[in-house]
């Protein structure tokens with residue numbers, strides 16, 4: 240079950256909504272009431288404003304106010320239809336681009352970027368000229384001209400959202416593509432897309448009026464605002480009042496739409512956050528090596544597309560119920576090692592190994608997502624980006640159980656509630672009803688651990704799980720991880736650049752430098768300071784201590 244985020248009204252949004260709806264209402268009502276007056280000829284030609292004709296009459300004696308309101312109705316409908324078409328197709332193309340294979344995506348993105356570089360009005364004029372004059376031709380021309388800008392916005396938004404941890408997690412657990420788009424992409428793009436909708440309406444209205452003005456749109460005797468402006472042009476110096484009606488209608492509607500857009504932008508949620516992580520399968524090299532350990536990594540190489548190796552053939556195993564620490568300075572290759580195990584390497588990087596196994600799953604065999612979810616779970620550094628801000632915690636935490644274990648929503652909630660209680664969340668039902676932003680960082684991280692355990696993975700990767708937390712909360716999370724190690728068979732890969740934390744928690748520690756393991760130590764040896772590598776010594780010396788001098 241998903242939520243509706245409450246709209247935060249602000250002056251621009253109120254003013255825009257009132258202006259737009261009042262104008263639309265007046266236009267609709269008046270155009271029905273005054274429909275005949277707009278076309279009725281009279282002897283009172285070319286008159287100025289009067290009590291009978293508020294905006295005067297044109298050279299055939301037709302009431303200019305009635306014509307403006309009737310013309311505005313046509314422009315309003317045409318702009319709405321064009322906006323609907325361009326938004327629908329733009330969002331579809333933009334989202335589809337990000338679910339396409341990499342090469343096709345790159346190609347499509349370039350096409351969209353090139354299309355955006357042509358001014359919309361110019362494209363609309365060219366298309367309308369090709370299609371011929373008429374209202375539908377203009378609607379199609381303006382719709383098509385507006386598609387690229389929406390498609391690019393959607394593609395950019397999708398790209399950013401696709402790289403957030405919660406989407407990475409959803410992909411890791413094998414959430415189907417359609418659900419990814421409807422549940423994770425769309426709710427998080429709603430605000431910018433609504434803003435784009437308002438902008439698209441406004442530019443569409445102006446473009447359509449411009450096309451009718453130059454004779455490509457609505458044709459006499461039908462009228463829209465552009466047509467009325469064209470009719471007023473010959474008398475622009477002798478009776479300038481003729482342009483007032485259509486100009487005012489264009490202004491009122493587009494200012495209304497712009498204010499709504501600005502209001503939505505101001506009301507947009509400021510909590511939108513990011514963290515580049517990502518996704519790409521791991522191509523492979525060759526075959527195995529027998530070992531009883533649940534996690535086996537042999538000769539893991541991670542390379543860039545240009546052939547540069549970032550991780551240089553490292554090997555390690557993790558035993559049942561063992562926490563293996565992976566330490567090293569920033570850029571030493573810790574995260575790439577972990578992402579290779581989860582088959583979540585960023586685009587442009589590939590991994591190969593002679594053995595890569597978690598539990599019974601051979602990661603070199605391109606396991607199905609469901610299998611992978613059983614094998615590997617991840618806890619990320621920043622609990623603020625781990626969850627989709629648009630969904631309740633219950634929806635997200637139960638995902639893996641519903642998707643892979645076929646549990647009903649109720650069963651999944653019960654299991655997760657038990658796991659949440661296990662990680663010392665005091666009121667699990669309340670947490671399940673909450674949105675992520677209602678929780679503290681520590682609670683979110685505990686919830687992430689509970690979600691990770693739900694799949695009973697053979698390997699739990701914790702990538703700097705305490706770095707974004709304050710010291711006391713971090714201590715609580717470390718205690719949870721130690722408890723999981725003591726109470727379950729889960730093998731754990733604990734990544735950190737902080738030897739102090741690793742010393743507290745890990746049974747064994749690998750020290751990485753420049754993509755190579757330079758030293759392997761037991762937890763005791765590390766605690767006793769028995770290290771042989773100068774690099775490890777340097778890391779150890781970098782651990783802050785609270786020395787009190789008197």
Ligand SMILES: Nc1ncnc2c1ncn2[C@@H]1O[C@H](COP(=O)(O)OP(=O)(O)OP(=O)(O)O)[C@@H](O)[C@H]1O
Pocket residue numbers: 543549567568569570571572573574575576585586587588736
């Ligand atoms: N997508 C990428 N494309 C190219 N190089 C990358 C990419 N991701 C990481 N690298 C490079 O690979 C090396 C190892 O990166 P990695 O993220 O594994 O380091 P790390 O030890 O986890 O660092 P940190 O503690 O800062 O997270 C670094 O030199 C980094 O610049």
